[in-house]
Amino acid sequence: MARVFARAGYHVFIHQDYESRVRGGHNFFQIRFSDRPIMASRRPIDIVIALDRPSITNDQENLTASGIIVYDSAILGQTYDGPEFFNVPSVEIATEDGGSKIMANTVATGAVLGMLGVELTIFEDVLKGSFAKKGDAVIRQNIVAARRGHEFARHHCTRCAFSAAAVGKPLLLIDGNAAIGVGAVMSGCKFYAAYPMTPSTGILNYMASKSDQYGILVEQAEDEIAAINMALGACFAGVRSMTGTAGGGFALMVEGLSLAAMTETPVVIALGQRPAPATGLPTRTEQGDLLFALYAAHGEFPRIVFAPGSPEQAVYLTNKAFELSHKYQVPAIILTDQYLADTQWTYGGFDLSRLPYTDYRVRGEAYSSLPEYKRYAFTDTGISPFAVPGDGPHPVVADSDEHDEEGHLIEDAETRRGMIEKRLYRKLPLLRAEIAPPVLYGNPDAQTVFIAWGSQYGVLREATERLQEQGAAMLHFTELYPFPGTEKFDYLAILRKARRTVCVEQNATSQFARLLKAETGFSCSATINKYDGRPFLLEDLLGELDAHLG
Amino acid sequence: MPTLADLEGRIPAWCPGCGNFGILRAFKQAMIELKLSPHEITVVSGIGQSGKFPHYTKCNTFNGLHGRTLPVATAMKLVNHAMPVVAEAGDGDCYGEGGNHLLHAIRRNIDVSLFVHDNQIYGLTKGQASPTSMEGMMTKINPHGVVCEPLNPMVFALALDCSFVARGYAGDSEHLTRLMKAAINHKGFALIDILQPCVTFNLVNTYGWFKQRVYRLGDDYDPEDKEQALQKAAEFGDRIPIGIIYRNNRAPMNDRIPLIASTPLVKQPFEPLEVAQTILNDFF
Numbered sequence A: 001m002a003r004v005f006a007r008a009g010y011h012v013f014i015h016q017d018y019e020s021r022v023r024g025g026h027n028f029f030q031i032r033f034s035d036r037p038i039m040a041s042r043r044p045i046d047i048v049i050a051l052d053r054p055s056i057t058n059d060q061e062n063l064t065a066s067g068i069i070v071y072d073s074a075i076l077g078q079t080y081d082g083p084e085f086f087n088v089p090s091v092e093i094a095t096e097d098g099g100s101k102i103m104a105n106t107v108a109t110g111a112v113l114g115m116l117g118v119e120l121t122i123f124e125d126v127l128k129g130s131f132a133k134k135g136d137a138v139i140r141q142n143i144v145a146a147r148r149g150h151e152f153a154r155h156h157c158t159r160c161a162f163s164a165a166a167v168g169k170p171l172l173l174i175d176g177n178a179a180i181g182v183g184a185v186m187s188g189c190k191f192y193a194a195y196p197m198t199p200s201t202g203i204l205n206y207m208a209s210k211s212d213q214y215g216i217l218v219e220q221a222e223d224e225i226a227a228i229n230m231a232l233g234a235c236f237a238g239v240r241s242m243t244g245t246a247g248g249g250f251a252l253m254v255e256g257l258s259l260a261a262m263t264e265t266p267v268v269i270a271l272g273q274r275p276a277p278a279t280g281l282p283t284r285t286e287q288g289d290l291l292f293a294l295y296a297a298h299g300e301f302p303r304i305v306f307a308p309g310s311p312e313q314a315v316y317l318t319n320k321a322f323e324l325s326h327k328y329q330v331p332a333i334i335l336t337d338q339y340l341a342d343t344q345w346t347y348g349g350f351d352l353s354r355l356p357y358t359d360y361r362v363r364g365e366a367y368s369s370l371p372e373y374k375r376y377a378f379t380d381t382g383i384s385p386f387a388v389p390g391d392g393p394h395p396v397v398a399d400s401d402e403h404d405e406e407g408h409l410i411e412d413a414e415t416r417r418g419m420i421e422k423r424l425y426r427k428l429p430l431l432r433a434e435i436a437p438p439v440l441y442g443n444p445d446a447q448t449v450f451i452a453w454g455s456q457y458g459v460l461r462e463a464t465e466r467l468q469e470q471g472a473a474m475l476h477f478t479e480l481y482p483f484p485g486t487e488k489f490d491y492l493a494i495l496r497k498a499r500r501t502v503c504v505e506q507n508a509t510s511q512f513a514r515l516l517k518a519e520t521g522f523s524c525s526a527t528i529n530k531y532d533g534r535p536f537l538l539e540d541l542l543g544e545l546d547a548h549l550g
Numbered sequence B: 001m002p003t004l005a006d007l008e009g010r011i012p013a014w015c016p017g018c019g020n021f022g023i024l025r026a027f028k029q030a031m032i033e034l035k036l037s038p039h040e041i042t043v044v045s046g047i048g049q050s051g052k053f054p055h056y057t058k059c060n061t062f063n064g065l066h067g068r069t070l071p072v073a074t075a076m077k078l079v080n081h082a083m084p085v086v087a088e089a090g091d092g093d094c095y096g097e098g099g100n101h102l103l104h105a106i107r108r109n110i111d112v113s114l115f116v117h118d119n120q121i122y123g124l125t126k127g128q129a130s131p132t133s134m135e136g137m138m139t140k141i142n143p144h145g146v147v148c149e150p151l152n153p154m155v156f157a158l159a160l161d162c163s164f165v166a167r168g169y170a171g172d173s174e175h176l177t178r179l180m181k182a183a184i185n186h187k188g189f190a191l192i193d194i195l196q197p198c199v200t201f202n203l204v205n206t207y208g209w210f211k212q213r214v215y216r217l218g219d220d221y222d223p224e225d226k227e228q229a230l231q232k233a234a235e236f237g238d239r240i241p242i243g244i245i246y247r248n249n250r251a252p253m254n255d256r257i258p259l260i261a262s263t264p265l266v267k268q269p270f271e272p273l274e275v276a277q278t279i280l281n282d283f284f
Ligand SMILES: Cc1ncc(C[n+]2csc(CCOP(=O)(O)OP(=O)(O)O)c2C)c(N)n1
Pocket: B047, B048, B049, B050, B051, B066, B089, B090, B091, B092, B093, B094, B117, B119, B121, B122, B123, B124, B125, B130
């Protein structure tokens, strides 16, 4: 259904709420669509499609004055009275001429589109696409089912006053996980190893689905320790590689992260946060692993930590993570969470020319013609040439022990000092110079500045737009480490000028506010914390923000 | 073709008389006989006395973490199956810390050769028991002797139908060279458990102890006979056979992936402009 709206040119935002079980439980999607760009879920609901009774009890209170609850009394085993209820006998319609019960879904979708006054042509195209593999007969049956549902709604929904004709060019619909996948594939990622863990399994699925088409080798590792070690082995052998996990799996990867640093082997790690400690709430959301991602692993070394706020940012930042990780030979972490991983957004397209690909490896002729080679040669930038083993006549030697320029293990103090200076002191300032500053949305002279990082972007941005008249602006951070300086944009001046600075985070201990203070000395005047595992809905956040506007 | 001089590495920091010297000698000889120059083979090692091994010769080297040689080696083989990949590990390294990876390397049957320097003790950390230490062995942390039965890696590998299962002895480098060559030439996962005297910490399983027990499997021994192999694998006491105990020809994982059937992944080009033309189609 969401795809129909997107193809009709509507901006769509979908958020998923599901329990950690395979069948049953109360699960829902919220689909919001609009003719203007949107980036959050709202509390009021116009149409509830109730597939179980809890949908009715949970959502009735959020129904708008003219809202409608669509249900099938045959599925719910009960009829409801009241002007807001609309009984669509989808199972009965689907099975009318011996059709299959599964098509009740198609009937229901047809009915809702009928209620909204949306023509069926786009849905019919979507059905043709989805069932292409199943053959013409299945497509035809589904189209008939959709038409019957549509007609039923046109005739029987007396309260339906919606009219949602197509508004423009089709938009693409993408979730955060797939966006990371797109960014990775476009960055030349050729090897993805992971152990399944919500909320990052979607990346593994996406990469596997593109394996044949784009030549990506995807391996389900025996555990996360293997996953990161595989990613490092693959990179050493000559291709770009990546792994993805959640906090628990990342905990197992930590020694490997340190190995990446010591051997200067690039790796990109997608870390999808979920409420913890331990197993926590597997299918829910939190921003509780920021400081863990920043400080995980023994030893001192530079790393890259990016936290996209939307699928679009995820595409670009995944690319930037690959580019910087390979340019500087340091590990990069893309920090998302269940909310961003699973929400779907619409866009006109992405500017794929903004996704550079530079092969930093020394390979082929460039390597075979070198008179000598040292994997960890001291250079002004701290970056040593990284050759592809086998391409040239010199062996490539990497070591997790402290090592000399050739990669062989050493004990002496002088070489140790030199290597620390190379890996850390020389690279870090160069890496820091590549970091983009946070983005200000709104007036630089705002009295109130809301601060957010990562996935709070969408909901806070919509909220801030509504509070603009009351002097609010928003500062959003995505490139978190190395922490952005003020050379390119003096965001600290804006924060210092504001009367109120409120940091909005989905965790209990204001990890970003603390990081900001540690890196810049700036203390926010207030924080808003949410740690119930559920994302902010627009109205709820507005309520909280209002309290700070004074 | 490399000469011994081409394979000269750093000066080993092993104790004089350590079994690792015999393994190093056998390895260099195998490289010479296989005509593999230093850049034509990759050795992945872990941490322990055996982990230092590749530094003492010349080869592409990834000296990674304790216990984690096999995932690194597996990925290397998947990315570049034209390159022979050898993993060098200690008994603590790969039967203890990295046991899980061994199980899965055998299951995948990745075309990697694993040479385990099995000294039945933790050498680098100065003499604790390892998974292959014999029952009753006294160590600082086992004042009453080791109370568990040792792992028999040959029986373990055989039970998982590992495609090449061999036992070697550091005191018989000539024989070990042959085993190493056979393992590297074998298409599939090959395990050689190499009995390696640790002259400093293992005062039970000494050269003398092995000399009384170790014997070569004869030419009439058929390594494809699994039942007989099980018997030989279990033989570890008064008599210890060395040689190829078991071999089968299960197809290696890297031969079963269509994506890399014709060209190694590392040689497959990436064309960003081509990918850009289609990658967003799924989302409309
Ligand atoms: C994660 C981790 N745990 C512990 C160690 C310490 N450690 C280094 S080598 C080793 C065991 C050595 O025994 P073995 O693997 O049998 O190799 P050997 O030194 O006997 O060749 C241990 C426990 C380590 N390096 N890393």
